[in-house]
Amino acid sequence: MPSQAATLAVPSITVRRRRRGFRHWTEREPVFAWLMIIPPLLFLIALVGYPFVYGILLSLEDRPVAHAGTFIGLKNFVTNFHDPVFWQVARNTFLYTFCATLLKAVGGLGMALVMNQVFPAKNVIRAVMLLPFIVPTVLSTVAWMWILDPSFSVVNWVMFQFGLPRPGPAWLGNPSLAMFSLIMINTWRGLPFYGITLLAGLQTIPPDLHEAAVIDGAGTWARFRYITLPLLMPVIFIVTLFSVIFTFSDFQLVYVLTRGGPANATHLFATYAFDIAMGAGQFGLGASVALAMLPALAVVIAGLAFYMRRR
Amino acid sequence: MVHGHGWTGRALRLWLPLGFFLIVTLFPFYWMAITSLKPNAELYSTKVMPLIVHHPTLKHYVDLLTETSFLQWTWNTTIIAVVSTAISLVFGSMLAYPLARMNFPGGALIAFTVAATYLVPQPLLFIPLADIINRLGLGNTLTSVILTYPTMLVPFCAWLLMGYFKTVPRDLEDAARIDGATRTQTMVRVILPLCTPGFISAGIFAFTLAQNEFLYALIFLTNTDVRTVPVGAIAELVRGDVFYWGQLMAAALLGSVPVAIIYSFFVEHYVAGLTSGSVKA
Numbered sequence: 241m242p243s244q245a246a247t248l249a250v251p252s253i254t255v256r257r258r259r260r261g262f263r264h265w266t267e268r269e270p271v272f273a274w275l276m277i278i279p280p281l282l283f284l285i286a287l288v289g290y291p292f293v294y295g296i297l298l299s300l301e302d303r304p305v306a307h308a309g310t311f312i313g314l315k316n317f318v319t320n321f322h323d324p325v326f327w328q329v330a331r332n333t334f335l336y337t338f339c340a341t342l343l344k345a346v347g348g349l350g351m352a353l354v355m356n357q358v359f360p361a362k363n364v365i366r367a368v369m370l371l372p373f374i375v376p377t378v379l380s381t382v383a384w385m386w387i388l389d390p391s392f393s394v395v396n397w398v399m400f401q402f403g404l405p406r407p408g409p410a411w412l413g414n415p416s417l418a419m420f421s422l423i424m425i426n427t428w429r430g431l432p433f434y435g436i437t438l439l440a441g442l443q444t445i446p447p448d449l450h451e452a453a454v455i456d457g458a459g460t461w462a463r464f465r466y467i468t469l470p471l472l473m474p475v476i477f478i479v480t481l482f483s484v485i486f487t488f489s490d491f492q493l494v495y496v497l498t499r500g501g502p503a504n505a506t507h508l509f510a511t512y513a514f515d516i517a518m519g520a521g522q523f524g525l526g527a528s529v530a531l532a533m534l535p536a537l538a539v540v541i542a543g544l545a546f547y548m549r550r551r
Numbered sequence: 552m553v554h555g556h557g558w559t560g561r562a563l564r565l566w567l568p569l570g571f572f573l574i575v576t577l578f579p580f581y582w583m584a585i586t587s588l589k590p591n592a593e594l595y596s597t598k599v600m601p602l603i604v605h606h607p608t609l610k611h612y613v614d615l616l617t618e619t620s621f622l623q624w625t626w627n628t629t630i631i632a633v634v635s636t637a638i639s640l641v642f643g644s645m646l647a648y649p650l651a652r653m654n655f656p657g658g659a660l661i662a663f664t665v666a667a668t669y670l671v672p673q674p675l676l677f678i679p680l681a682d683i684i685n686r687l688g689l690g691n692t693l694t695s696v697i698l699t700y701p702t703m704l705v706p707f708c709a710w711l712l713m714g715y716f717k718t719v720p721r722d723l724e725d726a727a728r729i730d731g732a733t734r735t736q737t738m739v740r741v742i743l744p745l746c747t748p749g750f751i752s753a754g755i756f757a758f759t760l761a762q763n764e765f766l767y768a769l770i771f772l773t774n775t776d777v778r779t780v781p782v783g784a785i786a787e788l789v790r791g792d793v794f795y796w797g798q799l800m801a802a803a804l805l806g807s808v809p810v811a812i813i814y815s816f817f818v819e820h821y822v823a824g825l826t827s828g829s830v831k832a
Contacts, residue, residue: 272735284705374810379781379784397601492765510766523682527679
């Protein structure tokens with residue numbers, strides 16, 4: 241009996257010691273850090289990293305939906321290269337991104353400067369100004385679609401009151417006007433993000449700087465040019481970076497308002513890739529169109545990395 | 552820059568541009584609201600003055616709630632947004648805490664990876680993801696979007712929470728450790744409660760992003776009973792070339808109101824979240 245008790249006792253002590261050892265091990269900083277990070281990291285690898293690599297593989301395949309793919313090398317990219325619509329899509333995307341970002345930057349700076357004054361109910365007004373940004377985009381876009389409706393557009397109704405002949409402009413039916421309308425609506429939605437973020441940036445500028453400049457005889461413009469703008473530059477840079485990425489890869493606005501029409505005049509990379517993959521069922525070709533966004537995005541991200549290192 | 556003084560100067564510098572921004576911002580919402588209240592006869596008439604409602608009716612709301620699955624879509628959207636926000640906050644803090652507080656090999660690389668993941672737009676991934684979701688047999692399940700939304704929300708939450716974790720004084724952590732708290736206890740009982748504002752900011756931001764998402768929901772959810780509000784409105788209130796404008800506007804308004812109400816309670820936290828990425832960085 242005593243010997244049996246001894247043999248039982250020995251393993252239980254080692255287990256306890258091992259458990260304490262394990263606990264000691266997990267308390268070490270690098271071990272604890274990695275144990276924390278591994279679950280979310282695996283999640284991101286599975287649902288961002290793997291799809292990303294899989295997307296590259298798909299772009300090298302002829303892969304009709306619900307069929308096995310066959311490897312065809314760079315053929316999809318060659319097809320895109322000879323596809324005039326692809327180049328039109330590229331031009332559209334760059335034009336859309338450039339114009340909308342510029343409008344948002346200038347308008348947002350204006351909004352921030354206006355909002356940076358003292359006036360009653362400021363917080364309420366700031367909250368209201370952000371509404372376009374928080375309301376689900378598809379739902380506010382539906383409202384815009386009705387505002388620009390070919391037969392019952394309120395914009396045209398106002399223009400008729402000023403004597404414009406009927407029927408007024410087809411805001412979404414004419415290729416140039418459709419692109420113009422999309423740019424304006426994208427600006428409407430994104431402006432508050434610029435405005436409110438730049439306002440927060442403006443509020444971090446110490447008032448002493450402006451006071452000192454006033455004493456030195458600097459005018460409003462000089463103070464804006466030599467104090468406000470340089471100090472705001474880092475914020476403008478980061479906000480522009482985000483804006484460029486999300487405007488460049490925009491899908492919702494175009495999908496709801498024009499589906500890329502009329503005659504592909506408003507197709508962006510995202511909607512064109514969607515049409516090819518989901519509409520025509522060409523997963524491989526669609527993936528190659530989506531991947532065409534990567535070089536431009538990489539340039540933007542590299543710009544950010546370079547800028548952050550310089551600071 | 553206007554050099555005026557007194558009343559005219561203030562009007563030109565403040566009230567005029569402010570009024571312009573407010574009208575442009577709010578007009579589409581006003582238009583949504585009055586369109587949803589107009590009877591069809593008024594909606595599709597070019598002779599009636601359109602800026603006000605002459606004979607308001609709730610018919611479009613009644614039709615929307617009785618003839619479509621709008622309530623089901625609202626329920627789906629809410630479940631999806633709540634669960635994916637919860638997952639994102641848990642995973643986000645698991646990434647942010649070590650990255651903000653600890654030195655360990657590979658830390659800088661992980662921090663860069665998280666930032667890069669945040670900048671990957673959905674259109675780059677939707678085609679491979681559609682295939683993966685299909686192969687997993689998750690098409691037309693809420694799980695498909697509950698799993699994929701956190702891919703864009705986790706990096707954002709991690710980034711934002713890192714900023715908050717860094718503000719907690721190290722002494723508090725050291726004191727807890729000396730008193731015998733394990734690292735997990737220190738994190739859960741000391742650091743996390745102090746960062747409640749950060750969790751509210753990240754949570755409210757993630758929640759509105761999840762409500763806003765369209766592309767994944769459009770591709771993964773094709774049955775009426777699993778759709779979200781944006782997808783349901785676009786797919787089922789537009790039949791062929793026929794737009795049910797009254798119901799569409801009612802859906803747009805009802806779909807926006809919950810987000811707007813939640814947002815109005817947490818505006819300050821939302822703004823803090825919005826600006827943290829750029830102003831504090």
